[in-house]
Each structure stands twice: as C-alpha cells, then as structure tokens.
Amino acid sequence: MAEYRYDPAEIEQRWQQVWADEGTWEASNDFSDGQQTSYVLVMLPYPSGEPHIGHLKVYSVGDAVAHFHRRTGRRVLNPMGYDAFGLPAENHAIKTGQHPRDSTDIAIAEFRRQFREWGMSIDWTREFGTHEPRYYRWTQWIFLELFNRGLAYQKQAAVNWDPVEETVLANEQVIDGRGERSGALVEVRQLKQWFFRITDYADRLLEDLDTIRWPEHVKTMQRNWIGRSEGAEVVFRCEELEIDYPVFTTRPDTLFGATFFVMAPEHPDVLRLAEGTEHEAEVRQYVNRSLTDDTQLRGDIDKEKTGVPLGRTVTNPVNGEQLPIYVADYVLMEYGTGAIMAVPAHDERDYAFAKAYDLPIRRVIEGPDDEFPYSGDGTLVDSAPEFDGLHNRAALEAIVRWLEREGKGHSSVNYRLRDWLISRQRYWGTPIPIIHCPACGAVPVAEQDLPVLLPDIEDYKPRGRSPLATAEDWVRTTCPQCRGPAQRETDTMDTFVDSSWYFLRYCDPDNERAPWDPNIVARWMPVDQYIGGVEHAILHLLYARFFTKALSDLGHLPSDLQEPFSALFTQGMILRDGDKMSKNKGNVISPTTIVERFGADTARAYILFIGPPDQDADWSDSGVEGMNRFLGRLWRNAAEAADELPDHPIPDEINDDDERLLRKTHWAIDKVTSDMSDRFNFNTAIAAVMELLNEVTPVKRGDASPGAVRFALSTAASLLFPFAPHTATDAYHLLTGERVWEQPWPDADQAWLERPTFELVCQVNGKVRDRAQAPSDASKDELLALCRQAPRVRAHLDGRDVVKEIVVPGKLVNIVVR
RNA sequence: GCGGGCGUGGUGGAAACGGUAGACACGCCGGCUUUAGGUGCCGGUGGCGCAAGCCAUGGGGGUUCAAGUCCCUCCGCCCGCACCA
Numbered sequence: 003m004a005e006y007r008y009d010p011a012e013i014e015q016r017w018q019q020v021w022a023d024e025g026t027w028e029a030s031n032d033f034s035d036g037q038q039t040s041y042v043l044v045m046l047p048y049p050s051g052e053p054h055i056g057h058l059k060v061y062s063v064g065d066a067v068a069h070f071h072r073r074t075g076r077r078v079l080n081p082m083g084y085d086a087f088g089l090p091a092e093n094h095a096i097k098t099g100q101h102p103r104d105s106t107d108i109a110i111a112e113f114r115r116q117f118r119e120w121g122m123s124i125d126w127t128r129e130f131g132t133h134e135p136r137y138y139r140w141t142q143w144i145f146l147e148l149f150n151r152g153l154a155y156q157k158q159a160a161v162n163w164d165p166v167e168e169t170v171l172a173n174e175q176v177i178d179g180r181g182e183r184s185g186a187l188v189e190v191r192q193l194k195q196w197f198f199r200i201t202d203y204a205d206r207l208l209e210d211l212d213t214i215r216w217p218e219h220v221k222t223m224q225r226n227w228i229g230r231s232e233g234a235e236v237v238f239r240c241e242e243l244e245i246d247y248p249v250f251t252t253r254p255d256t257l258f259g260a261t262f263f264v265m266a267p268e269h270p271d272v273l274r275l276a277e278g279t280e281h282e283a284e285v286r287q288y289v290n291r292s293l294t295d296d297t298q299l300r301g302d303i304d305k306e307k308t309g310v311p312l313g314r315t316v317t318n319p320v321n322g323e324q325l326p327i328y329v330a331d332y333v334l335m336e337y338g339t340g341a342i343m344a345v346p347a348h349d350e351r352d353y354a355f356a357k358a359y360d361l362p363i364r365r366v367i368e369g370p371d372d373e374f375p376y377s378g379d380g381t382l383v384d385s386a387p388e389f390d391g392l393h394n395r396a397a398l399e400a401i402v403r404w405l406e407r408e409g410k411g412h413s414s415v416n417y418r419l420r421d422w423l424i425s426r427q428r429y430w431g432t433p434i435p436i437i438h439c440p441a442c443g444a445v446p447v448a449e450q451d452l453p454v455l456l457p458d459i460e461d462y463k464p465r466g467r468s469p470l471a472t473a474e475d476w477v478r479t480t481c482p483q484c485r486g487p488a489q490r491e492t493d494t495m496d497t498f499v500d501s502s503w504y505f506l507r508y509c510d511p512d513n514e515r516a517p518w519d520p521n522i523v524a525r526w527m528p529v530d531q532y533i534g535g536v537e538h539a540i541l542h543l544l545y546a547r548f549f550t551k552a553l554s555d556l557g558h559l560p561s562d563l564q565e566p567f568s569a570l571f572t573q574g575m576i577l578r579d580g581d582k583m584s585k586n587k588g589n590v591i592s593p594t595t596i597v598e599r600f601g602a603d604t605a606r607a608y609i610l611f612i613g614p615p616d617q618d619a620d621w622s623d624s625g626v627e628g629m630n631r632f633l634g635r636l637w638r639n640a641a642e643a644a645d646e647l648p649d650h651p652i653p654d655e656i657n658d659d660d661e662r663l664l665r666k667t668h669w670a671i672d673k674v675t676s677d678m679s680d681r682f683n684f685n686t687a688i689a690a691v692m693e694l695l696n697e698v699t700p701v702k703r704g705d706a707s708p709g710a711v712r713f714a715l716s717t718a719a720s721l722l723f724p725f726a727p728h729t730a731t732d733a734y735h736l737l738t739g740e741r742v743w744e745q746p747w748p749d750a751d752q753a754w755l756e757r758p759t760f761e762l763v764c765q766v767n768g769k770v771r772d773r774a775q776a777p778s779d780a781s782k783d784e785l786l787a788l789c790r791q792a793p794r795v796r797a798h799l800d801g802r803d804v805v806k807e808i809v810v811p812g813k814l815v816n817i818v819v820r
Numbered sequence: 821g822c823g824g825g826c827g828u829g830g831u832g833g834a835a836a837c838g839g840u841a842g843a844c845a846c847g848c849c850g851g852c853u854u855u856a857g858g859u860g861c862c863g864g865u866g867g868c869g870c871a872a873g874c875c876a877u878g879g880g881g882g883u884u885c886a887a888g889u890c891c892c893u894c895c896g897c898c899c900g901c902a903c904c905a
Contacts, residue, residue, distance in 0.1 A: 219824050219900075226823070226901050233905085251905060264905095303821075303903050330903095337904045344905085350821090351903050418904055539900080611845075613833055618898090620832065625846055627858080632845085635860090676836090686834070689844035696844090699861085763840050768886045770840055797872095808885050813839055818885050 006641040008634035010601025014728040018121055026743065027123040029079045031510070033525050040076040041526045042068040043505055043567075045534030045542070049084045049109035049131070050091065053116050055576045055583065055609075055621070056535070058593040062606040062725075063573055063615050063682065064533045065122050069724035070678045071530075072123075073747040079526050081508040082117060082124045084110050086133035088497045089167060089183060092430035095462045102430040102462070106133060116593060120602045121727050128511045132500035133430075137507065139453035140517035141500055142435040144549070146446045147556055149436070153199045154424075156444060160268065160335070161423055163191040168464035169427045170195055172496060173420050174227075174541045190293075196425040196434060196493065200548045204228050204417045206564075207547055216570040217616075220539045227540050229418025234402045236411035238263060238316035238325070238343065243275065247316055250338035250416050253348065254405070255398035258385035259366035260343040261356065263316050263325045264309065267292035268335035272312065275327060279313030285329055292331045300331055307332050307355040318343070319410035320386065320401070330355060338416055350375050367394050422545065424496045429462050429469040431494030439481035439488040448482050454490070468492040501542055502549040505529055505566055506559075517558075524560045532567035535575075543570070571682060574618040576609070583621075591621055603726035604630040610684035610725050633729045636695055636722065639702075640715050640733035647708035659706040663697060667714045668754035670694040674721045675750065688725055694718045712737055720748055763814035764789040766798040782809040789815035 021027060033039070044064035047057055068080040084106075091102035091109075098105075110131055117124060130137050148154040162171045166184035170193060175182040200207075208228050211221045233252035240247065247263075265272050267289045276285035288310040292300065309330030316325055325343070332351055333342050346356035346363040353375035356363055366385050369376035382389050382397040388404075389397045405411030425434065433454045435447035447454055457476040462469050470492040471477060481488035503517070509526045510518040534542075550566040553559045575582065578589045596605040608629035612619040652660065673690040677683035698714050716737040723730035723742050734742035762776040762785060772792035776785055786809055789795055799819060806818040 222824060223900055229901090229904065231904070249905080253905080300903090305903080307903085332903045332905095334904070342905050349905070351905075354903090416904075418901095536899080611832095617826090617833095622832070622846065625832070628845055631859090638860090681836090685832095686844080689834075692844055761840085765839085765886080768839095768884095773840080806885055808839090810839055810886095814886090816839080816885055 006638040006645075008637045008729075010603060010633070010729065013637075013732045014119075014121060014602055017728045017731050018118060021121075021123070022118070025127070027080065028125045028127055029077055031522050031525075037077045038075060039079065039525060040068075040071040040531075041079045041505075041529045042071060042531050043079075043081070043508075043529045043533070045532070045538065046083045046085050046132075046501065046504055047113060048088060048090075049086055049106060049113050051109060052112045053593055055591055055593055057113075058120065058596075058605060059576055059609045059615070060533060060535070060573050061117065061120065061122055062609050063571070063684070064531075065606075065727075066610060066678075066684060066724040067531055067533070067682075068123055069727065069743070070747070072743070073723070073745070075746070078123075079128075079508065080122075080124055081128040081511075082114075082122075082126070083129055083504055083508065084113065084131040084133075085497060085501050085504075086110065086131035087138075087431045087494075087500055089428065089430070092428060092462055095430070101458070103133065106131070116597075119597060120593070120606065123727070128508050130507065130511055132432075132497070132504060135453045135455060136514075137504075138432040138456075138500070140507065141432045141495065141503070142447070142452050142454060143449065143517060144503060144553070145432075145495065145499070146435055146449070146452075147558070148198060148552060149446055151556060153202070153552055154196060155199065156194055156196050158192060158194045159197075159423075160190050161193050161195055162188040163193075164188050167428070168466060170423060170425065172423045172498070172541075174422075174544070195423050196491075196495075197421040197423050198499075198548070200422045200545075201417060201419055203548050203551050204230065204419050206551055207419075207544065210547070210551075210565055214565050214568055214570070216567075217572055220536065220543070220570060220572060223539045224544055227419060227544065231416050233414060233416065234405065234411050235339075235414040236343065236405060237319060238341075239319070240275070240314055240316045240327070242314060245271065247271075247341050248339050248411075249341050249343050250414060251343060253345065253398070254401045254411070255382065255394040256345040256348045256366055257318065257320045257343070257401060258389075259345040259347045259364045260318050260323075260325060261346060261362045261364055262344045262352075263327045264330045264333045264342050264344050264352075264355070265312075265327060266333040266335040266340040267329055267331050269329070269340045272329050275314050276312045276329075281311055281313040284310050285312060288329060307351070307358050309355060309359065319405065319408070326361075328355075328359075336420065337418065346375065348375055348377055350377065422496075422548070424499055425493035426496055427464055427466070427468040428494055429456075429459065429464075431497060432456075432500060433470070434491040434493055434495055436491040437479055437481060437488045438491060439484060439486060441486055442481055442483045442488075444491075445481055445483050445488070451482075456494075468494065470494070498541055498545050502545045503553070505546070506553075520559060524563070527559075527563055528565055529567045531569050531571065533571045533573065536572040539572070543567070571616065573615050576612075576621050577618055578621045580620060596626060600626060600630045601633075601728070603633055603729045607633065607688060607722075607726040611688045613685055615682050615684060632692060632695070633726055635699075636691075636715075636718060637729055637733050639695065639698060640719060640736050643702075643708075643711055643715055644736040647711060649712065650707070650709045652709035652713060653707050656707070656710070657705045659701045659704045660710040663701050663706055663710045663714050665754050665757070666694055666697040667717050668750045670721060671717060671748045672750035672755055675747070678724070684725060688722070691718050691722050694721075717748055720745065760812060762788055764792045764795045765814055765816040766795055767818055768816060771795050771798050778812065780811075782811065785809050785811070785815050789817065 042064055044060050068078045072078045086106050091106045094105050095102045145154055162176050164171050164181035164184055164186055166186040171181055176188050179187055181188055208230055231252050234254040235248045235250055238247045276282045309328045312327040314327045318325055344352040346352040347365045363374055368380040368383055379394050382392050382394050389400055402413050433456055435454045437445045439445050457473040459469055459473050477490050479488055479490055506518050506523055510522045546566050551564055554561055554563050583590045608626045670690045674687040677687035695718055702711055716734055719730045719733040720742055731742050757778055759775045759777055762774045763770055764772040772794035774788045774792050776788050786807055802819040805820050808816040
C-alpha cells in the first residue's frame with residue numbers, strides 16, 4: 003500500500019495561493035444578476051501586538067458562516083479592517099517614542115499575514131484601517147453632519163476623568179467607578195466637552211430591540227442601560243424664595259406620604275437655599291465633603307445615609323404641607339432633576355434616611371403587614387377622600403390627572419442613559435473638525451477642507467490637555483467664517499466613534515466623493531450576521547445602533563434601515579485550565595504555535611469542535627492532536643480512494659454495505675445542514691462528519707462499491723469545508739477534480755433518510771426492557787404485539803395486570819403493569 | 821437587592837418536540853502493525869454487581885405512562901445593573 007502523508011503546510015499554502023491569485027472571495031458591487039446577498043461580519047479587531055486565540059475563534063466562526071452562505075447560493079460580503087486608533091498604541095509611543103502610526107501599521111501587517119495564513123475567506127479589496135485619512139475624513143464628515151443638525155454639541159458638565167489615562171471617559175467606559183482600560187478610580191471634573199445626543203434616540207433604541215435577532219441577555223443589558231422609567235414630574239414650591247422645584251417620581255401615588263424633600267449636593271440651589279439660615283455653615287461643609295468624596299464610595303448602596311437640613315421648606319402640591327428640605331448624597335444630580343420627594347413609608351432609601359434622622363413616616367398604601375418600608379401595591383389610605391380606597395395603580399393615574407389639571411405636574415419619562423461624551427484629551431484619534439473663533443464661536447471645518455489631518459508631534463504625553471495642543475502651528479488657523487485668527491479643537495474623538503460606522507464603509511470603501519453610495523449600502527445592509535464578543539454588548543453595539551438611526555434620519559441611509567445588525571452572535575472565550583489566558587499567568591497559547599505545528603485547519607476545526615461557540619471553552623493540547631488525526635484520516639482516505647478505487651458511478655444494484663454508507667452519508671448531509679442553518683452548532687456538525695468517516699473505514703474493507711466510497715468521502719469533505727477549508731478542498735479535488743467552493747451545498751435525499759425498519763424501544767413501567775426491529779409503517783397494534791413478544795418484556799409482564807399501554811409510533815411502546 | 825445564564829462520566833461536550841441519558845472527541849485500558857515512535861489500525865471504557873438487575877443529569881419535592889428537559893424549593897458558580905427616586 004502506498005504511503006499517503008497529510009501535509010497541511012503544503013496543502014494550505016497551495017490553496018491560499020489559488021484564492022489570492024483568483025480573488026476568490028471578492029464580492030462584486032454589481033448587483034445586476036439579482037443574486038441574493040448576505041453580509042457576514044465579525045467585529046473588526048483592534049490591532050495590537052499579534053492576534054490571539056480569541057481572534058482565531060471569532061474569525062473561524064465568521065468564516066464558517068460565510069462559507070455556508072456562499073455555498074447555499076448567496077453572494078457574501080466578508081470584509082476586514084482595523085480599529086486602529088486608541089490608547090495602547092499611544093501609551094506605547096509615550097514609552098518608546100515610536101510613532102503610534104508605525105507601531106499600529108506593524109501590528110496591522112501581522113494581523114493581515116495571520117488572517118491570510120488561517121485561510122480566511124476575506125474580500126481583501128475592501129480593507130482599511132480607521133486611522134487612515136481616507137477613512138477618518140468621513141468620520142469627521144459624519145461628526146459635522148451631526149453637529150449641523152444639533153446632534154453633536156459642546157457643554158460644560160460634570161464628567162468622568164481618568165487620572166491615569168489623563169482623559170475623560172464616556173459613562174459606558176466607567177465600570178464600577180473605574181476606568182475601563184486603566185482600572186483607576188475616576189474623578190468628577192467640570193469640563194467643557196463634546197457630546198452626541200444619543201438620549202434623543204432612547205425610545206427608538208429601546209423599542210427597536212424587538213425587531214432584531216440578538217441574544218436575549220444582550221438586549222436585556224441594553225434595556226437596563228437605557229433605563230426607561232415612567233412616572234410623573236411634580237412641582238414642589240419653596241414659598242420663601244418663590245422657586246419651583248420639579249421632581250421626578252415613579253410613584254405619584256405615594257405623594258401624600260411625602261414627609262421631607264431631598265436635594266443632591268451638586269444641586270446648584272443648595273447653597274443659595276441654605277444662605278442666611280442657621281444651617282449655612284454645616285451645609286457648606288457637607289456639600290464640600292460630598293464633592294471631594296470618592297465617587298465609588300459614595301455610590302455604595304450599603305453606605306449609611308447622611309445629610310443636612312437646609313432650614314427651608316417646600317410645599318407638597320397635593321396637600322399644602324410644608325416639607326423640610328435636606329441635602330443628602332444619596333440623591334444623584336445626574337438622574338431626574340437632582341431633587342426628590344421622600345416617602346419613607348414606601349421607599350427603602352427614604353426610610354433609611356428617615357430612621358437615621360428621626361423623621362416622620364406616614365403610610366399611604368395598605369400592605370400585608372405593618373412592616374416598613376412597603377413598596378408593593380395596595381389600597382390607598384390617608385391621602386385625600388377622592389383617592390382613598392382606590393387601588394394604588396388607579397390612584398396613580400388619578401393623581402397625575404389631578405396634577406395636570408392643577409398645573410402642578412404632568413406624566414413624564416426618565417432615562418438612565420446619558421448623552422455620549424466623545425471628546426478625549428489624547429493624541430491617537432480622529433481630530434474633531436471644529437475651529438474655535440473668538441468672534442464666531444465653534445465653527446465647523448468646511449467639507450472641502452476635510453480631512454483635518456492629525457499632525458505629527460514630539461511628545462505624546464497628555465498633561466491634562468490634549469497633546470495636540472503642543473502642535474502650535476497646527477492649532478493656529480483662521481476662522482472659516484470671519485477669516486479672523488482662530489484655534490483648532492485639540493481634543494480627538496473616542497475611538498468608538500470610528501467603529502460606529504465602519505460596517506457602512508465596507509460596502510463602498512473606495513468612494514472618494516461620499517462616505518458611501520446609499521444605493522450600494524441598501525443592497526448589503528443591514529448586516530445579516532454580526533459576530534463578536536459580549537464585552538461590546540453596551541458600548542459599541544449601542545453606539546452603532548444610534549449612528550444608523552441618526553444617519554438614516556439625516557437622509558444618508560435608506561429610511562427603512564433602522565438597525566445595523568439583524569442578527570447577532572456572541573462567542574465565548576477560550577480558557578486554559580478554567581482560567582483566562584493572559585501574559586501574566588504565562589498560560590497563553592498563540593495561534594502561530596498551533597498553526598505551525600498542525601496547520602490552520604486543525605486549529606480552526608478544533609476551536610469549533612471544542613463546544614458550542616457561544617460558551618466559554620477550555621483549551622486542551624491533546625484535543626487539538628485528536629482533530630489533527632481526524633483531518634489526516636479524512637485526507638488519507640480521500641487520497642487513497644482517489645488513487646486506488648476506480649471512478650465508477652454507484653451501481654444500480656447496491657449491497658448492504660453500500661446501503662449503510664449511503665444512508666449515513668445522507669444522514670450526515672441532513673445533520674450538518676440543520677446544524678448550520680439557523681444555529682451555530684458547529685461542534686455537532688463536525689461530529690456528524692466524524693461519524694460519517696467512521697462508517698467509511700470498516701465498509702471500505704467490506705463489500706462497498708468504489709462509487710459509494712468515493713461519494714461518502716467527497717461528501718464528507720464537502721460538509722467539512724466551512725470548518726477546515728484547505729483540507730476539505732484538497733480532499734474533494736483529489737476525488738472529483740472539482741473545486742468544492744464552486745459546488746453547491748449537498749442536498750440530502752429524503753429517500754435515504756427514511757428507513758424500512760427501526761429499533762423499537764420496549765418499556766415496562768417506563769423502564770427499557772428490550773428492543774425489537776419493527777417495520778417503519780407498522781400500526782400501533784403491530785408495535786404493541788412486537789413489544790409483548792420481546793423476551794425480556796414477557797419476563798416483566800409475567801403474572802401482572804396490564805393497566806395501560808402507550809405507543810409512540812416510530813419510537814417506543816410502554817406497558818404499564820401493576 | 822434586581823435582571824439574565826449555567827450546573828450531565830476522569831475531561832470537553834451530545835440529547836429542537838417530555839420518549840433509548842452519555843453522540844462525537846480527549847484521556848485511560850487491552851490487542852495488532854512498526855527497528856522505534858508523540859504513527860496507523862482493531863476492541864473496551866458512567867458507577868455498583870458473577871449475573872438477573874439496581875443506581876445515576878447540583879440537593880429535595882411535584883406533575884406525568886414517561887422528566888436532563890415542565891413546575892416549586894434549596895444550594896453552588898458565572899455575567900450584567902445597582903442609592904435611578
């Protein structure tokens with residue numbers, strides 16, 4: 003017997019050459035043939051160092067989907083780019099002096115090399131990095147579009163300042179009071195910053211979640227983040243100073259239970275209200291302490307409630323009562339109006355405060371017991387004759403109607419979502435295309451002057467302001483409106499701005515007159531299948547949705563394009579011994595090592611085989627070897643059959659081995675197809691191909707005809723193609739002389755899926771006692787009879803009364819005895 | 821505290837519907853081939869038991885002819901949000 007040696011290095015290199023030479027994976031923007039399209043997109047990588055195993059996993063998933071879509075008749079857009087602006091490259095520059103552009107371009111070259119080495123079916127003609135002027139020119143253009151429509155604006159605000167990165171951060175980038183990247187406790191600073199008005203879109207961002215096929219937990223996270231609550235705004239008046247203080251409450255039904263009123267320490271009126279009262283000094287002290295307090299500590303829910311009275315009162319609009327005003331740090335300036343009515347009987351926090359300061363507690367809703375606080379539903383009591391006795395839900399509406407009639411309040415909706423703070427005091431990002439003119443204010447750079455190029459500078463270190471400020475020649479400019487001397491904006495944009503529209507640019511990447519041609523975008527968008535990590539559940543995925551809606555409203559996208567990603571899949575991490583891989587732990591396994599040793603196909607197929615791709619999976623060195631053995635076995639069987647078995651068709655008269663093999667082959671087609679269709683069950687799909695190959699080996703030595711063996715092997719290769727494209731291509735080519743990627747996805751023949759007989763499970767009292775071969779078309783009575791005849795069943799029926807008989811056709815019979 | 825997810829052999833994991841628990845693979849055991857092998861091939865492998873059989877999907881309870889799957893409850897782990905009025 004000849005020796006057939008599986009040589010993945012040679013096979014992979016050879017086919018990659020063909021794909022590169024022929025541009026096999028390029029997707030044309032000529033849609034005249036009317037072919038169905040599919041946009042399969044994996045989140046673009048941040049190019050730093052070199053790809054890790056997580057990249058290999060996510061792109062293997064994406065590539066499998068792309069290949070499956072292609073072979074089931076769709077034209078697939080599967081592009082690649084790089085999210086190339088960002089802090090790591092800049093921090094590296096501060097340390098080494100190497101320009102971030104240079105280190106980034108080196109990393110990109112390595113990513114590109116490895117993606118090619120992995121054999122990913124990417125359309126390389128559409129590649130770009132978000133740091134290239136031909137890209138960020140349009141990021142700036144989009145900024146100006148938003149600016150011109152009032153969706154980008156500057157305001158002085160309390161913002162999150164990361165003292166390590168020396169820049170502000172968006173709310174979404176602060177995790178447990180710490181900077182997302184640095185882990186440093188963020189400080190609050192009052193600064194003038196650029197924002198995008200994402201809050202205008204809160205309702206649509208919430209509602210449209212119902213229209214997309216995303217994992218439920220991601221949708222839930224977005225809903226929580228947006229944090230919509232319905233309630234009412236109620237006006238409390240300070241008579242002494244003649245000022246109205248509106249508060250937001252979700253429980254206007256408890257208005258009669260309000261016994262005091264609380265303002266946040268940041269509330270601009272706190273000091274003014276306390277002025278001239280006996281509490282002034284104490285209030286001043288409390289406010290100062292709160293503002294300098296650790297934000298994290300202050301946010302701790304278990305922290306004891308503290309506060310100070312202001313020495314003033316407000317009027318409860320429903321009953322005219324005078325409620326003492328307190329300042330307390332459990333009230334947040336960022337939410338609602340920065341002031342609340344306090345109802346200790348029916349709110350946990352107000353109750354804790356009332357207990358600590360010995361304030362009255364008044365029940366206005368009946369509860370199941372006398373316990374306070376009670377936040378559930380019940381009958382309204384001790385409120386007003388017109389509302390007492392109503393269920394609190396009904397009372398809520400009645401009270402709001404009353405407030406509206408009296409002009410003392412109205413129903414209202416509040417959100418947790420804040421506007422998106424996009425300015426960063428850092429170098430390596432897209433410059434904000436604004437010019438500050440002493441006379442004209444913030445003036446947009448003219449469209450024909452885009453891009454505003456990022457200047458080269460000497461020192462990248464941020465010193466409380468953007469390093470761009472040191473590029474004085476660059477900063478100094480003239481005002482586009484009045485031609486007077488003016489200064490450029492020196493902040494750059496959050497890199498999440500860059501990645502909020504890249505999926506649109508892929509559609510039309512070389513367009514020099516516009517960010518994209520809406521007609522082309524209309525053909526590809528929305529993305530049919532988006533794939534990436536859950537860590538972007540809120541940040542990137544919320545921002546990209548906002549951009550899509552805003553750009554659609556501005557007329558730059560089709561009006562029906564409201565969501566960028568119709569379907570989302572979030573992949574799990576690859577762990578090692580149950581731990582994250584990290585350089586610190588020294589347990590990193592690099593894709594290069596695996597690819598060098600076993601080939602890309604082994605690495606890719608193993609990662610997909612290890613378990614469901616949305617779950618975390620533990621890496622196993624011996625597991626990889628097993629996959630390498632399987633691919634080698636498939637390839638050798640194919641090579642051997644191609645050489646040694648005559649290329650005859652399957653004979654009309656088939657023997658038992660042929661039949662067995664053909665049934666298994668069609669079963670495998672059916673299994674892999676359904677595992678791939680709406681699911682991501684790659685692990686079981688690969689297992690099915692293994693089962694098929696396991697069936698070929700013994701049969702080959704038996705009586706199977708050459709045609710049947712060749713058919714089984716070429717089908718196995720064809721089914722494996724999305725997971726191990728090179729090996730599958732080569733095996734298929736050896737057997738058929740054809741290119742598997744040009745072949746349609748195999749079709750399972752129903753006739754071979756149905757069997758003339760099946761194994762009938764015979765149960766007594768729900769326990770399996772025996773099995774019997776039964777004709778597939780047997781009647782219920784026949785199945786029952788077969789079961790009763792089975793020897794082990796008879797033993798268990800002996801001398802007992804049959805109570806009940808259950809027949810499940812095609813499956814089992816259960817006889818219940820006593 | 822609220823919301824979501826998960827818990828199956830020595831290991832990773834199978835089992836859309838309630839209907840043969842453990843597919844496929846790793847590991848392990850045995851055999852054959854090989855000068856040798858980190859190769860290839862064949863067989864075995866949830867636990868207890870000689871066997872008939874019994875036990876087994878985190879624990880307990882329930883519904884059902886039948887439960888990994890449905891319901892209740894408890895335990896453990898993971899993720900998100902968290903003084904949001």
